[in-house]
Amino acid sequence: MRTAVARRGSPSAHLETPTMQSGTRVATAAPPSPPDADRPHRRDRVRTGVNIAIGVLLAYLVLFPLGMLIYSSLKDSELKLPFQIPGFTLGNFTKIFSSPRVLEVALNSLIFVTGTVVVALVISVGLAYLFERTDLPGRRFLAPSTLAPMAVPATVMAVAWVLAANPANGPLAILIRRVSGLSVDIYSLPGMILVAGIFGVPSMYLMLAPTFARLNLEFEEAAATSGAGWLTRTRKVVLPLTLPGMSAAAMLLAVIALEEFAIPSILGTPDQIFVFSSLVQAALQPPSGLSDYGRASAYGVLLVLLSLVMIAVYRRQTRESHRFRVVGGKGYRSSPVRLGRWRYPVMTIVLLYVLVAIVIPILTLVWTSLTPYLQPISLDSLSGLSFANYGAIFANPSLTHAIVNTLVISLVTATLTAGLGLWLALASARGGRAGRALFDLSFLVFAVPSVVLGVAVLFLYLFLPIPVYGTIWIIVIALTTRYVPRASRMIQTSLLQLDGGLEEVGRVSGARRGTVLRRVVLPLAAPAVTRTWLWVFANALGELPIALLLSSSDNRTVVVLLWDMIGESANYPEASALAVLLLALSAGSVWWVNRRGFQQHM
Amino acid sequence: KPPPAPDARNLAELYRAAKAEGQVIWFAPKPEAQMRPAIQAFEKKYPGISVKYTNKKAPDLVTQLNVEQAAGRVSFDVSNAGGLTVLPSLDMAAKVDWAGFRVPGDQIFDGNFVYVWAVPKVWAYNTDAVPASVVPRNWNGLLSPRWNGGKLTVESRGSFMTVWAQDRALGTDAGLDFAARLGRLHPHYTDNTTQAHTNISSGQTPIGTDLINLVLEDRAKGAPIAVAPVGPTNANKAYLFVPEGSPHPAAGRLLTAFLASPEGQAALVGSYNSIIPNDTDCSQAATNRVIGALCDAGVRWFSETDIRQYQQFADFFPQVEQALGTDVN
């Protein structure tokens, strides 16, 4: 602890403690002092109070659902609610581990998660590098376009993929078969991995982009002049320096892949490929409707344990934070790497990716929204297209209400989450031991599947005398709880990049900590914060399980409407029309954030 | 605190009490558009009571009601049960003397449930992909090697097999044997029947399990889908009930009674939602398009008549999953 305090990055973290403050006050109050000499200290106290309040709020948001989760996991509540059952048991866990599928599922999950993370990591690192670090032609336009589909729920995306690439009549599969003679089966582990990987790219790209954008070019140049080729210097210099960003992004995607249900369900069920999330889903959504909360919570606890492992790994990797300080106050430059004669070949590859991964699914979605009934893209059915579905959804009296709800929920959640995430990231970087503890604590809900988290929040507010049940605020609370750990990690990785000297020089110039934070740290972290905001906004737009679970008659959102259309009446065309609406919303916000958040000098 | 059950004995008293409540909140697993005519008819007949409708899947409804009742904060007045959600819903329903509100006796189920529409399961095929000559005529026709390897789409939880537990002539043992043989064809499994339906109508799989109203809806929009003459089949009943502790108990009762009445049924039938006879009976084939379609295809059907059947289904489905090889746990 002593050494941590003495280290360059946290020169006076301990100044926050009351003893130090009183010491300071005595020293400055003794001589005939100007009248406002102790005003800063009152301000300090107010700030400490505010900090404590936020810390308590965060702890509350995290600890209660977590407590609920552990409590439920120890209840054998197959057909009842956890608190209707006396006594505790480990039965849920023994049931899980004695399931005959446990090995198969574990192996499938491992392959699926690893594959998804690798696919998404490779693609998004490549895109982040190309868009943020090089002079790739058209990057201003391509970068936002890769983010556009972020708000489309996975279910809709998976169906779009099925339509586009199913082996029977998907135009993409047919095209590939014609061109290369290969028959691709999307209903397979590789197919699931590919779709889930591509689905994860926007989120990952958003996490990685600021990390890459901030990297001082000088480090790469030093390697280039030492004779290291592009691959070597990327491997040995660029990637290690962006390690915190990459591992945070990989972790995020690992849990997304672990809990994502729609893709394994739609692409895995046909060939009976089960992964972990299928089990959670089976426990939580049996046909009878009576969820086995005990078992679902036990799965949640297992994921919490898994996230403990991830905390350990992540902490280890970012422990020596000075290793990632790449934004310094000397010779900082970040002009783009020149691709030279690779410019156009690389652009072609990127365009191809955008075509396959973004354009085709979106095109399929738009196509579906214009058709009377679900059918793959083909010239024959061109004549049947109409805007009837749009007419139908806009005639739906609940839509206006749902749009308002959705916007309020997404805006409030994004803002709240970005704010709390920023606070938490700062606390972990600058707030000493308590801050880091809180940061790690928030991590515990990182991996809790959203359905399980939603149930915990549901129970909590049904029984607490806080009147949020049935309103949009319960959804805001649940989503905020869910996204804060992710958001804080996104922001923390960019704080790790800042050299302490940048802050120090501000304080030596006489600016208070708060001012330095506002004027130096925040502007430098701003790209990460705005992108985090965008990520939360888009994900909140499209988040389904929590919205579904907590939805009542007054707080229904657009995705819930969308789900209704798919759920009982299989009306994918109308659902697609709604998805196109979500797509437009998220594309609009991507455009807006990019326009505002882009800094010319970087 | 939930209001006490109304002491109304007849519809007039009930309407008075309901009007005082002013509102009724109805949750059911159907798109709002399909329910709109019935809602409008209700609001016209009983002015002063507004209906707030929410579409929610049946299992989600049970979940929500279960939790809300435990917390003493039920948020809706009319709920829905059918198939496997019937058993858990039994305890959640308020005790109502439906006969007093002029619900026909054969639509009252287990005292507190009201039968309002049926969802017959059928086998459907894509008319573009399957020539009329090869359409299976019976359950055994489904086992033809022609459908081997993902050509046949079924719902993996086995609900399409309900009729094997229902019809003595078929029998559960034969059903399990059938399921095992079906499993060997490597069907294209889906999580639920609606997904199977989209697979068929979009031409991805030529044939599979389906629900008759989905087939009829898409057919009306021009989709190349038709009902295969595979029978007998199960016509799943859906019931409405008023949850214990609901916020507008009188209005809930009033709406339920209305939907069960001939007026309500007349408003519902247009969207393929209506009661049908418990056994194959083609006398209303001309007026009821669901019955018409079943009769045209020559599919025989059964509906549940006894609460014990639901327990049989609940026991049977896990065995079907085992036989198919689709059990998750």
Place this chain on the structure above:
Amino acid sequence: MIMQNLVAPDHAVTISGLEKRFTRRQSSEVSLAVDDVGFTVPRGSFFTLLGPSGCGKTTTLRCLAGLESADRGEISMNGKSVFSAQARRDVAPEDRPIAMVPQSYGIWPHMKVYDNAAFPLRYGRKTCSRAEARTRVHAMLDQVGLAEYADRWSTQLSGGQQQRLALARALLCEPEVLLLDEPLSNLDAKLRAQLRAELRSFQQKFGVTTLYVTHDQGEALAMSDTIVVMNRGRIEQIGSPAEIYDSPASRFVADFVGSANLVPGVVDGVRGADNVVEVKTSVGILRCGRSATPPAPPTAGREVHVCIRPEHVRVVTEVPAAGEPNRFPARITSTEYLGDRREVVVAVDDVSLRAHADAHLRAGPGDEVGVLLDPEWTVALWS
């Protein structure tokens, strides 16, 4: 409390017993970056920390700024204690009356040049109106030669321009104590001289106490009122430039500040009223007109080093007769042309001596010459 106010108020900065350890995480090996450093800086003086790379200059300065917490020792500024390890007092940097140019400049990449410079006037200890800030910033940028760059992004400056920007920003803080960590190292001699003069005049005009870290002995000698020579975290000598240069306290100082010829020997005797020390060395008897304060009265036979600076070694073309005091025959080993002079290395027996000769000296390597070591500037060093 009362104690602190007793510190003589004419000392702007007082440090005592400062010690700073760095612990390495893996090996938990401890290294002392600053080791028992203490000095007092009179108000308004120009005080320089001089020492080889890695000797702890920056660390000392950072402790003064409050950016690093020392492990031991006391620091007070303007009579107020700002740091005391014992009393666990550590005033925050923003509450110390300082400004600083860090060695890594600390230029904010997200701001324009103007905004970097204007920071102290906007958010610092003494803020001022927008209009006033505008004039003052522009005047300062003008002084450091960055007027035309005001609305560039700070990342578009050259190395030296960034350094000047950091200097401008520090000067705009109007501090009572100005901490400068090699603020001119990347500038050319012309600009350096100009900024040095401006720094000096600024310092004298506002009476601001300046702590200046430099690796440049010439700069230290030219600008400072007092120089502290540091080595391996410890202080070697404190004194005025002339004291440091002409009467170094140790071999390290003699060698580090300017160049010095050091010849080992033993005391032969102390003559005369002005304590001329005669030292027996391998080249012969050397008369030393000066000597460092000896730890004990020098006795014959005590080991000693004789120090003479190259500019006091006169190289003459006529070879002297042997035996004359401080005058020896020698042979030129090498010469280096430095523009205004020629640096010559001569060998007297097996001792090499460095001398500054006339730039156009007519003698080359191998030539026999005479050398004369001016006794008045020859120093006897005891350590």
Place this chain on the structure above:
Amino acid sequence: MIMQNLVAPDHAVTISGLEKRFTRRQSSEVSLAVDDVGFTVPRGSFFTLLGPSGCGKTTTLRCLAGLESADRGEISMNGKSVFSAQARRDVAPEDRPIAMVPQSYGIWPHMKVYDNAAFPLRYGRKTCSRAEARTRVHAMLDQVGLAEYADRWSTQLSGGQQQRLALARALLCEPEVLLLDEPLSNLDAKLRAQLRAELRSFQQKFGVTTLYVTHDQGEALAMSDTIVVMNRGRIEQIGSPAEIYDSPASRFVADFVGSANLVPGVVDGVRGADNVVEVKTSVGILRCGRSATPPAPPTAGREVHVCIRPEHVRVVTEVPAAGEPNRFPARITSTEYLGDRREVVVAVDDVSLRAHADAHLRAGPGDEVGVLLDPEWTVALWS
């Protein structure tokens, strides 16, 4: 291709017509950082770019390294064209036979000191076995005085230590052309001299061509074979240190390299075989033994500047009789003690002259003295 091989192969680096513009995004204002720069660097020579801060030295070096694409011009190394704006050829940095010490060091924070230094041997152009790398890295770290820091994190080094590490890394590249951007600016004179010597000997041992950017005139004069003096992106003069120092081509060079007294005047006449120019100035007739090559034959009445370096201005205590050529009575304005000498400013009428006097000159401000401007070192400058 054949064309390029015709470039004389004894020139390691040839640059011609190099131009680099920076466009500012908002205002689309264009500034020329490098403007028509061209020179050839003979193989194995030590070539220095010297100039004031912001004159384009770093930009030129970066163009050479391939880190910046020039907008116009050609660069070839070892007879092979590596850059040509016209032919749109731009060889990547890793494919040029170079090594570089960037101005801000570019030390990788995620590596230990050893790994930073070993990088070129592991991943560079010429890799070697682990064991050999080990010995070589340790030997090099030893040479730059970082042996004991080998397994520290590179962020735990002091400023000067980081600079040395960057130097070690560049030297381990064993390049054919070594690009050094102020590689010694943060080091003290001792270490600087030592590393300078090592650099020089390394350079001579391996015959590596070295391009050296410095702001330090002394360093440039002492080390270089050839110096290029730059100003505002343009070349002012190319020449050997003695040429640059003794026969500056322009007032800028005279003033920038070392200090110079510049006195304006008009040509009075050209005398004798050795072209002694006599210049009429406000202090009187000045005889100039040297002159820059004139753009046109000098005629009487042409405007000219006379340049004389302080060390050639002799200050004598006896006041001379008026009228003697190059010898004037003067008055001391100020003196500055620099350890080995005293810098004196004297006023001759209203012209101030800077002179290097003996450190122990017995005269102070206000005293009347005589000055003598050595005609042999007095230069007439035409621009």
